[in-house]
Amino acid sequence: xxxxxxxxxxxxxxxxxxxxxxxxxxxxxxxxxxxxxxxxxxxxxxxxxxxxxxxxxxxxxxxxxxxxxxxxxxxxxxxx
Amino acid sequence: xxxxxxxxxxxxxxxxxxxxxxxxxxxxxxxxxxxxxxxxxxxxxxxxxxxxxxxxxxxxxxxxxxxxxxxxxxxxxxxxxxxxxxxxxxxxxxxxxxxxxxxxxxxxxxxxxxxxxxxxxxxxxxxxxxxxxxxxxxxxxxxxxxxxxxxxxxxxxxxxxxxxxxxxxxxxxxxxxxxxxxxxxxxxxxxxxxxxxxxxxxxxxxxxxxxxxxxxxxxxxxxxxxxxxxxxxxxxxxxxxxxxxxxxxxxxxxxxxxxxxxxxxxxxxxxxxxxxxxxxxxxxxxxxxxxxxxxxxxxxxxxxxxxxxxxxxxxxxxxxxxxxxxxxxxxxxxxxxxxxxxxxxxxxxxxxxxxxxxxxxxxxxxxxxxxxxxxxxxxxxxxxxxxxxxxxxxxxxxxxxxxxxxxxxxxxxxxxxxxxxxxxxxxxxxxxxxxxxxxxxxxxxxxxxxxxxxxxxxxxxxxxxxxxxxxxxxxxxxxxxxxxxxxxxxxxxxxxxxxxxxxxxxxxxxxxxxxxxxxxxxxxxxxxxxxxxxxxxxxxxxxxxxxxxxxxxxxxxxxxxxxxxxxxxxxxxxxxxxxxxxxxxxxxxxxxxxxxxxxxxxxxx
Ligand code: SF4
Numbered sequence: 201x202x203x204x205x206x207x208x209x210x211x212x213x214x215x216x217x218x219x220x221x222x223x224x225x226x227x228x229x230x231x232x233x234x235x236x237x238x239x240x241x242x243x244x245x246x247x248x249x250x251x252x253x254x255x256x257x258x259x260x261x262x263x264x265x266x267x268x269x270x271x272x273x274x275x276x277x278x279x280x
Numbered sequence: 281x282x283x284x285x286x287x288x289x290x291x292x293x294x295x296x297x298x299x300x301x302x303x304x305x306x307x308x309x310x311x312x313x314x315x316x317x318x319x320x321x322x323x324x325x326x327x328x329x330x331x332x333x334x335x336x337x338x339x340x341x342x343x344x345x346x347x348x349x350x351x352x353x354x355x356x357x358x359x360x361x362x363x364x365x366x367x368x369x370x371x372x373x374x375x376x377x378x379x380x381x382x383x384x385x386x387x388x389x390x391x392x393x394x395x396x397x398x399x400x401x402x403x404x405x406x407x408x409x410x411x412x413x414x415x416x417x418x419x420x421x422x423x424x425x426x427x428x429x430x431x432x433x434x435x436x437x438x439x440x441x442x443x444x445x446x447x448x449x450x451x452x453x454x455x456x457x458x459x460x461x462x463x464x465x466x467x468x469x470x471x472x473x474x475x476x477x478x479x480x481x482x483x484x485x486x487x488x489x490x491x492x493x494x495x496x497x498x499x500x501x502x503x504x505x506x507x508x509x510x511x512x513x514x515x516x517x518x519x520x521x522x523x524x525x526x527x528x529x530x531x532x533x534x535x536x537x538x539x540x541x542x543x544x545x546x547x548x549x550x551x552x553x554x555x556x557x558x559x560x561x562x563x564x565x566x567x568x569x570x571x572x573x574x575x576x577x578x579x580x581x582x583x584x585x586x587x588x589x590x591x592x593x594x595x596x597x598x599x600x601x602x603x604x605x606x607x608x609x610x611x612x613x614x615x616x617x618x619x620x621x622x623x624x625x626x627x628x629x630x631x632x633x634x635x636x637x638x639x640x641x642x643x644x645x646x647x648x649x650x651x652x653x654x655x656x657x658x659x660x661x662x663x664x665x666x667x668x669x670x671x672x673x674x675x676x677x678x679x680x681x682x683x684x685x686x687x688x689x690x691x692x693x694x695x696x697x698x699x700x701x702x703x704x705x706x707x708x709x710x711x712x713x714x715x716x717x718x719x720x721x722x723x724x725x726x727x728x729x730x731x732x733x734x735x736x737x738x739x740x741x742x743x744x745x746x747x748x749x750x751x752x753x754x755x756x757x758x759x760x761x762x763x764x765x766x767x768x769x770x771x772x773x774x775x776x777x778x779x780x781x782x783x784x785x786x787x788x789x790x791x792x793x794x795x796x797x798x799x800x801x802x803x804x805x806x807x808x809x810x811x812x813x814x815x816x817x818x819x820x821x822x823x824x825x826x827x828x829x830x831x832x833x834x835x836x837x838x839x840x841x842x843x844x845x846x847x848x849x850x851x852x853x854x855x856x857x858x859x860x861x862x863x864x865x866x867x868x869x870x871x872x873x874x875x876x877x878x879x880x881x882x883x884x885x
Contacts, residue, residue, distance in 0.1 A: 208534045209527055212561060220534060220556040249518070250748075252538055255848025257753075272538050278519035278748050278784045279529030279581070279602045280738055 201230050203269045205241065210275045214242055228264065235260035237271065249276040282309070282394045285415055287408060289482055290340065290400035294415050299394075305801060306883065309349030309394065311377070312775035312815040314365040317345060317397060318375070319818055322367060322825055333827035337368035337376070337474075338456055338481035340401035344376075346388065346447070346487070349777035350798045353389030353495045353576075355507050357514060358779035360386040360575025362470075364462055367822075369473035369733070371458040371636065371691050372710035374823050374832075376478060377733045378461070378470030379774050381582070383575035384489065387445030391491035402483040407448075409488045411439065420485040427451060427629040428463040435488045448486035449476045450631025452679040456480050457689040459636035459678075463628065467582075467598035468574065471633045473711060473733050498800025506793040510786055511578055517785035519748075524581040524781060525571060529602035530560030532715075533610070539747055540847030541720025542606065545613050545665050546642040547706045547838055550717045551847035554615035558605050562617055572598060579781055585621060592622035592672070600624035600634070603737075606715035607638025612645060612671050619668035623675040630679035636691055639712035641674050643692040643704050644684070652699045659683055703837050709734035709828060718839055720849035721746040723759035726859040727767065729833045730872075732819045738780060740766035756855050760862035768812035775815055814882040817867075817874050821884065830872030833860060 204223035207215055218224045228237065234251055238260060251258050252272040264271070282299040299313065307316045321343050322332050335341050345365045352359050362385030366376030388396070391410040405420035423431050432446040445464065452460035453476030460476030461469040479485075497503045514520045523531055536542045537555040544552040556562065567587060573580035583601075587594050600608070600620055604627065609620040627634040647653050648663035661670055661684060677685025687695040692705035692712055706713055711734025718725025723742030731739040740763050745751040751762065772791060773780050782790075788805040795803055803811075834840075835856055844852045864870065868878030879885050 206538075208538075209523060209531050209561065219561065220538070220559075221554070250535070252848070255538065255540055257539075274535055274538075275523065276518035276748075277523040277527070277531045277535055278744065278781070279524065279532040280741055280743075280780060 201267045202227055203264060203271060205237070206270065206272045208272070208274045209277050211243065211247065211273055223270065230265055231263050233260065234258060234262050234264065234271065237264070238273065243273070247275055248273050250274040283392060284395045284397060285393050285410070286397045286399070287415070287417070288400050289398065289402040289406060289484060292417050294417070306811070307815060308772065308775035308795070308811060310347045310352070310775040310777035311363040311365065311379070311771060312811070313395065314345040314347045314363060315815055315819045315822065318343060318365060318367050319822055322822060332825045335368055337366070337370040337373070337478060340482070342478055342481070343367050344398040344475070344478050344482065345395065347395040347777070348385045348389050349775050351776040351778045351794055353386035354497065354798060355504070355576070356778065356794050356798070357507070357511050358574065358577045358579060358782050360577065361777050361779055362388065363774050363777050364470035364475050366475055366478045368826060370456070370477045371474040372734045374709050374826055374828055375733055375819060376473045376475050378472050378475050379738070379777070379780070380462070380464060380468050380470040381574035381779065382465035382468030384445035384447050384464035385777060386575045387489045389495050390493050391489050392493040396487065398482060398484060401481065405483050405485050407435070407486040407488065408484065409439065411441065411444070411488070411490050413491055413493070423485055424454060425451065428631050429466050429629050431486055432466050435486060439488060441488070441490050444488050444490040446486055446488050449479050450629055450679065452630045452632045452689070453477055453480035455679065455681055457632060457679060457681065459633045459689060459691055461631050461633050463631050467628050469628070469631070469633070472635065472736065476631045497798055499797040503797035506797060510790055510794070513785050513790070514578055514782065519784040520579045520781060524579050527560035527564050528581045528583045530563050530600065530605055532602040533559040533605055534561065536716060536747065538848070539720055540844065540849035541717040542610055543706070543715065543717045544610050546611060546646040546704065547717060548646070549846060550720055550844050550849050552610050552613065555610065557615040558609040558617050558620055560602070563600070567617065567621060569596070574779070577779065579779070581781060587618045587621055590618050592618035594622065594625060597621060597625040598628065603714050604634035604638070607635045608671055608675070609638070610715065611638050611642035613665035614668040614671060615666070616668040619672050623672045626672070626675045626679070630676070632675070632679055635714055636712045637675055637678055637688060638671070639706060640688045640692040640695060641671055643696055643706065644688065646704050647696065647699050647701060650701070652701055657684055706836050706838070707735050708835060709832050711735045716743055717844065717849065718835065718854050719844040719852040721753040722756050722854055722859065723751070723762050725835055725839060725854040725856060726759050726763045726863060729835050729856055729860065730763065730863060731767070732816070732823050739770055741770070741780070742766050744784065754852060756859045759859050760866050763863060764866050765809070767816050768809055770812070771815040772808055772812035775811070810882070814884060817878065817882055818884055820869070820874055821879070824873050828872070830864070833872050
């Protein structure tokens with residue numbers, strides 16, 4: 201099945217063209233975990249601080265089962 | 281020794297005074313000391329029969345204070361900041377308060393003064409210089425009418441001091457626009473509650489400072505070793521070591537939008553479809569020249585930026601920060617970063633608070649959407665959400681009180697009242713709320729409601745825990761305690777005075793490690809947190825005098841009653857009453873007023 205991945209802030213260094221308006225479409229097997237996708241994308245798990253699956257906060261062991269899910273990945277960020 | 285300058289602008293009298301150690305131990309410096317002075321001042325006025333809440337904030341009776349703290353200007357990281365306060369804000373009627381980066385705080389410290397207290401009002405435009413320890417008042421007629429950048433370069437040249445620190449107002453402050461700010465280092469602002477208008481009402485255009493008096497450190501060796509450790513911690517922390525330096529505060533645009541609490545269309549929604557175009561990543565890729573740290577900063581979240589083409593071409597400006605991008609861009613529903621940069625530039629040079637400007641424009645857009653603004657008032661302006669040109673135009677007009685810009689400058693509360701729908705003002709105590717919809721992070725809602733200066737995030741930034749950390753953002757449970765701790769710790773930071781962003785990496789223990797060697801006094805972490813609590817409470821007692829009580833600790837009806845219509849925070853409202861009851865209980869307040877027992881416990885009786 202297909203899902204969409206969006207990466208933000210310093211994670212864009214690896215995928216400079218991927219953003220909210222231009223997500224990365226990837227083909228996965230249903231039921232694989234977020235951490236497997238993170239590794240598949242070439243990131244270390246420690247680089248990822250916040251994971252949103254369809255807008256909801258999840259952890260890296262969450263399984264992706266829904267077609268066309270949107271996975272958003274963030275490094276640690278802050279501001280004010 | 282803590283030396284202050286008291287300036288009476290009516291008589292031109294200037295006097296040094298010294299603060300007792302006992303007072304410093306209780307209030308530290310910066311905001312804490314300013315609140316203490318304002319309290320003493322207000323009490324003195326009351327004894328003369330003045331009713332504090334009836335004071336006109338733009339009258340000579342208002343007091344203006346510029347304060348540094350024990351950490352300011354030392355080698356401790358990010359210590360170039362200062363705090364500005366006035367007894368009353370012209371925008372809100374509550375206390376006037378703003379913290380600012382830049383370099384002025386450190387430069388004031390180098391003059392040998394820890395702070396300046398300004399009373400009364402000058403007859404004609406005036407500026408103050410404190411150079412090599414000598415304070416003088418000068419005629420400012422030739423710079424009245426100049427913007428903050430022109431004013432700063434004029435004064436540096438006139439005094440032949442290239443590196444002097446300059447705090448000043450732009451035209452908005454001169455024109456008494458209630459949301460005017462006090463700028464320093466050209467692009468840094470004591471940015472909220474209209475302090476620039478208070479300065480303008482006193483006809484004080486600027487304060488130029490320079491000297492070479494290095495702050496005294498009680499235990500030098502210990503201090504230096506702690507400074508080293510703290511700098512290490514800041515470099516290692518991913519937020520202060522990487523996120524903030526690389527993208528600035530604007531990195532939050534995407535993360536807050538993706539979580540569905542990026543208020544747009546005047547808080548009717550929480551997701552901006554094209555937020556990417558006004559994001560920190562876009563700013564970095566397309567408009568960034570370089571980073572710009574405040575004095576003594578090892579993080580450098582500040583941005584130098586430019587726009588190379590189009591209507592809003594500009595070769596040099598600074599920012600915009602997350603809050604400015606949100607207010608001028610997100611809230612108004614626009615997607616043109618160049619317009620945001622231009623409007624933000626106008627706020628800087630003319631001296632206005634971009635949060636209040638952008639939010640008030642967004643409120644006007646909603647009033648217009650609902651057909652509540654007569655056409656003749658708009659003089660042909662198209663006030664539709666998403667119109668970037670009108671945002672830029674109205675920002676300029678607000679500073680000069682031109683046409684409909686008059687109402688923008690007055691702020692959303694007065695404007696929405698004038699046009700018959702006060703509920704469309706997204707403000708608390710008259711201060712426009714910043715860039716996080718509390719329907720998506722409940723603790724920040726409690727902070728907006730209870731912050732003494734009004735709708736404000738930086739007095740208790742629970743977002744650090746609720747969105748950037750691991751605390752459940754939707755629950756109200758535990759949010760009272762979270763908010764209280766954030767507020768009291770922040771009061772301590774603003775009294776120390778250094779940068780709040782340090783707190784991403786440094787906690788209370790590190791504040792003990794900073795303050796002990798600088799002052800030579802001993803503190804525990806708990807005592808410091810109690811000091812923060814004391815300051816928060818005395819400030820609360822002051823706003824009680826200004827007429828603010830529990831009824832004012834609230835949120836706009838939209839956030840309490842209207843469910844977030846879509847996105848990751850869909851269906852949420854804020855159950856404020858539950859959090860507020862628990863918060864008052866924890867604080868020892870009754871209906872927003874500190875109880876006699878609490879006052880006694882904190883040594884404020
Ligand atoms: S982190 Fe940013 S706001 Fe804080 S002192 Fe540094 S540049 Fe200034």
